[in-house]
Every structure is written in C-alpha cells, then in structure tokens.
Amino acid sequence: MSSHHIVRDDQEPALIIANGAECSSELLGQLLEWSPLVIVLDSAIERVFSLGIKVDVLLGDFDRGFDPEYYREKQYPLEIVHTPDQEKTDLEKAFDFLIDKGHKAVNVVWATGKRADHTFANITNIVRYRHQLKIVILDDHSKIFLLPKHFQKWYTKDSIISLIPIGHVTGIHSENLFYPLRNDTLTIGFRTGNSNHAAQDGLVTINHDEGDLILIESLD
Incomplete structure (x- = not known):
C-alpha cells in the first residue's frame, strides 16, 4: 500500500480509518492519494500499519492497556490524541478533532460491516455534524452521505x-x-x-x- 500525501491541499477531504470491515486496497489507495490528513482510530492501528500506510494522527481512548507511544516509535512523526470521553464513540471524537482543526470535509472507511451496532451508529451519527463537517462514508459497495435540502x-x-x-x-x-x-x-x-x-x-x-x-x- 502506497503512502498518502501525493497531494496536500487542505481543501481536500481528510480521511478517517475506523475499525470495521476493510475495504479494497484500490479504494483505500484512491482515498489516500488525495487526503491531506489521515486519522486512524486506536483499535485499527495494527491493521493499518500492516498495510504500510503513512498515518498522521492516532486517536482513541487507549483503554485495555493500549500503549500509544509504541506506535510513535514505529512511525514518526505521529500525533497522538487521547480522547477518554466515554459519552462519544471514537469516530465522533475524530469528527470533533477535525472540526477543531478547521477541516470542512472527511471521507470515512472501515466504518461498516463486522458489527451491526457500530455500522448503524456510524451512519446515523453523521447527522449531528450536518452544519460543521461534510462526511462521506465509503466501502466497496456503498457511498453514504447526508443530503442538503x-x-x-x-x-x-x-x-x-x-x-x-x-x-x-x-x-x-x-x-x-x-x-x-x-x-x-x-x-x-x-x-x-x-x-x-x-x-x-x-x-x-x-x-x-x-x-x-x-x-x-x-x-x-
């Protein structure tokens, strides 16, 4: 898997890699090529590193004895963002992080499949960000987004x-x-x-x- 940052334009959507079913390498490669920023949720980091992907931000609550510094040693530079708030999912916290950084759009992969409850929450939760962030969830079979009026x-x-x-x-x-x-x-x-x-x-x-x-x- 090639690294991203072929294009670094802050007007392009960022990319969040969640922890659902993996998409094809072709789709992931296309998104990486145009993403100015790649965020990975902590639960997916091992799978992402195994694909040789350049990551900018590792984000999560880092529970269950998770050691984020181990990954900083494996890939540098890597921004580590600890988000312990249990009232939101890690994906929602990644959306909050992007909004705080001034991003206007994001593509999300690995957010469907595996767990039906996670898939349902990931899709429906995008409505709360309707005025702050343009969110598109993609997998090998679907493209999902909230419609404007x-x-x-x-x-x-x-x-x-x-x-x-x-x-x-x-x-x-x-x-x-x-x-x-x-x-x-x-x-x-x-x-x-x-x-x-x-x-x-x-x-x-x-x-x-x-x-x-x-x-x-x-x-x-």
Whole structure:
C-alpha cells in the first residue's frame, strides 16, 4: 500500500480509518492519494500499519492497556490524541478533532460491516455534524452521505439510489428517479426509500423540506 500525501491541499477531504470491515486496497489507495490528513482510530492501528500506510494522527481512548507511544516509535512523526470521553464513540471524537482543526470535509472507511451496532451508529451519527463537517462514508459497495435540502447530481441510468430518513423527513420531491417522490414523507422504521434508481442518464434532483435524509449510492 502506497503512502498518502501525493497531494496536500487542505481543501481536500481528510480521511478517517475506523475499525470495521476493510475495504479494497484500490479504494483505500484512491482515498489516500488525495487526503491531506489521515486519522486512524486506536483499535485499527495494527491493521493499518500492516498495510504500510503513512498515518498522521492516532486517536482513541487507549483503554485495555493500549500503549500509544509504541506506535510513535514505529512511525514518526505521529500525533497522538487521547480522547477518554466515554459519552462519544471514537469516530465522533475524530469528527470533533477535525472540526477543531478547521477541516470542512472527511471521507470515512472501515466504518461498516463486522458489527451491526457500530455500522448503524456510524451512519446515523453523521447527522449531528450536518452544519460543521461534510462526511462521506465509503466501502466497496456503498457511498453514504447526508443530503442538503436541495441536492442535484448526474447519474447513469439504473444507478441505485436509496433514501434513508433519520427520524421523520417531510416535503420530499424528486426528478429523474424511477419511483418519483411528490411531496412525500419518509419515516425510519415505517417507510423508507430503499432501492430506487435513476430513470435515465442525467441529473437526479432531490429536495426536502424538513428532517435528516441520508442518500446511499449502491455500487452492486
């Protein structure tokens, strides 16, 4: 695995490597190439170092006898950030760290799979950062992000697009979706917008009035 920092532009998204299922080396390599900063959660550091990845920040609560200084000796320079707050997950604390440093966007990998509870929390928790950080969660099968009130993007015909409400979302309108939404309401646990798709090559438009709406692009 090649190191990152081929491009160091603070306008590019940072990269967080969490501790879920690993993605392909191809996807990880693409993200590393454009990431100005790479943060690894403490529970994943051994797996990350085994891939030969250059890490900027090691972050976590360092419990269970974890010795962060051991990793500073293995790779220098390495910033070590101790975040003992048990009221937040390590991923949330990594988001807080980026916000404090002035970053505006981040890609997250290894945040899905393995543990269903962790996957669910990682996806739904991005809504609390809606005004502070643009967060995209990626794996080999999906790209996941929170929609702004007005969203427009070009897709090829039949691209799979799922709309998942976090809570209750009202006033949803779409253009160029096979199953159109016309002032619709989606509610988690009752009605969601799973497995919709682009009707034709071209722009897909999705607007909503109130609530938090997550879009999942499925790559299968």
